[in-house]
Amino acid sequence: MKKLIVLSTLTSAIVMAGAYKIPEQSVNSMALGAAYIAHTTDADSAYFNPANMSFLDPEVNYFEAGITLAHLPKNNFEGTQAGIPMPADAESEIENLPIPYMHFVMATDNRWRFGMSTTVPAGLTKRWKTPIQKLYAEEFTLKNVELNPVVSYKVSDTFSIGGGIRMVYSEGKVYSDGGALAPIKREMEGDTIEWGYNVALAWRPTEDVAVGITYRSKIDLNEEGQANLYLSGIGRQYDASVSVPLPAALNIGISKTWNDRLTLEFVYERTFWSAYETLDFEYGTPIQPALVGAFDDPKDKLWEDTNTFRLGLTYQYNDKLTLMAGYSYDETPILEEHVSYELPDSDAHIFSAGFKYKYSENLTLGAAVLYDKKVSRKITQPTGINGEFSDGGAVLLTAGISYRF
């Protein structure tokens, strides 16, 4: 059981933005609620808009690293589960998770510039210990680490393009346990390395206006591993796989700066979640016939593309201190008929704030906090969940340093 313990204690996956994507990957982006596409100013440009690397000081190497501590409070559920003649009221487990990140932009003496980011672009973990919920999602975890080398090319003094290769290592873990309700249990773990790309452009029509557009490609996370499937306490191990998409996303941002001190940025994000049509576990050999309905038949997801609207405000208080705040409205891609215990997602209001303090010419320290308030959601499914999910959401604290040399 060594691996199970390791995975439980060193996880890097959270539920935050709509479904399981995590847009915030630096102090700036956390403080601005990811309203950070057009006006990016640090090493994290490599991730949020690589085209903007062209507009950073060419003689400077930019480095930034930090860690986000995510606190996921309980999801409350009050209601029933069709076919089970008892209340299904429950609370999911509290999660506290560290999420590291790192960005780097290399100095240049020409129009090309190189950068690289290591981030956790998506993740999900949801654990339930109550009997009815355990039957569906004792634990459902998806963890990803992305290495994203990028380049930019400065087409002109006001226009730049960029792009890169995305290499994503992903681990998935699905546990469900019928306990006293049904004599079935599943333990599945898998991992994969997948590839994608991202492209970006940056345009500075005037000195105080910036426009940025980025696109990150869809990556199918084809998790391959093993599954232990139990019927009445006796298990068999199978080669197993399941595919979950990391969806494509288009971001369009525009910012306006006043007096070199105050910057307001608006970002529209379209996330193409409709790629997630089914959750279909595949096995190397036929599984126990009694378990086919629960663990082998494909489950419809039929998620929908979503819109997210982000607004970020940056205020240069003085030479050393920068203050930031943000607000976002984030739609859920999950239709009512497909909400499940592994991800009882809902629309969210996201509030954020943070600061950066220039400790020296080279070193800047920063911190940010983000509060993701999930809207309570009533679910009525004729053959499934009937009740209301409430609370949930997330509180994230990020601390980071940037170093220029």
Add this chain to the structure above:
Amino acid sequence: MVYLLRSVLFAVVLMVTGCGDLDQPSNPQVEGGEVVVSFDQTLMKKTLIKAGAADENTTVFGYTAYKIPYVTTDEEGDEVAVSGLMVVPTGLPEAVTQQIGLSLVSDDHGTIFANDEAPGVIGEKTSAPDGAAIILTALAGFVTLQPDYIGFGDSNDHYHPFVLKKSLANATVDFIDAAKTFATANGIKLNGQLFLTGYSEGGYAALATLQKIEKEGGPEVAIAAPMSGPYAMNEMAMGVLSQPELTVPSFMANVGYSYAKAYGKVLTDVINEPYASKLATLFDGSLNRTGIDPQLTTKTVGADGLFNPVIVNDFFTDPNNWFKQAMLENDVHRWAPQTQVRLVHCMGDDVIPFAISQLAEGTMKAYQAADVSIVPVEIALTGDPATEMRLGHAECGKYAYGVAAKIFGEARYKLFHY
């Protein structure tokens, strides 16, 4: 470049994730076998009620099945590593499980072709109760022993000696011994009472087993209740080979195939081409009967039939014909059992005629058998000797097992009062 990126990513991944494969399932550990099915009393009852096999008032026991590997001897005298399924009831009173002990029923399975149909394989692949053991164990409280036979389960790479009495009896007797050893090693208390049964090929195997035990010595058998078996192989072969059409060609093709193998004969002397060349593949355990029959002809004999007309002609005309001699050698009814034998058979059997059991009864009585009689299933079910009910071979099975379980249950009660 890719190598470098992979190295960097790997280092980051190590910081946030684990490594290694998923551990094997945490199943209960036993000595000398493997637990493949475990249904407690409540779950078993719920399952049987849902299947319409029990109601709230039915006494139902739990069901734990162990796959046990053991060694037996084939027709050629070579040792073969084989497997079987031992199904143990749970939820019985402690007075039974701790003091009196459990009675054994050796249940030889009927004709199968696919390896997936063998009891041990079914248990291993489904983790669910299946077949006759539900009647004998979950409903009647016996420990059921089901050898996979040579050719199935752990010995799937060996040809199955179809209706060849020596190896079928070896596989059964050796499994009874292996199961007793397993029970001792794992604290399963037995009371020494042993019953033999089996359906169709299993009925034949059960009677072959009794003959071996009485001839060579072995565990004492309380009652043998073989069911619907082709005990008189010579008469069965005469009956089938004299018909122009074969209802189920895979049965006789398998007889020809396994007898040619066991007696070292050239297969094409028995089975015509193109069928002879196909049989090794057809009988390798990958197909069931419905997958095999369409690949054979239903015409019994002739240039375009299944059987070579030369050997069939010899079979009927030459008493020294090797195929005929082999059939006679593998009859299991021409002897005098001293154990109580109940030949359970459906009068409406359309595959193994009821007359075969009548012939077996008469022959064994003529040999001075101690106590042999026929139990017609339809009469046992209705209690009416003049009943017009008739059950065919396929549908008869579950009722026949119920009749056998009742016979064994009464004998157990007489001795142990449970």
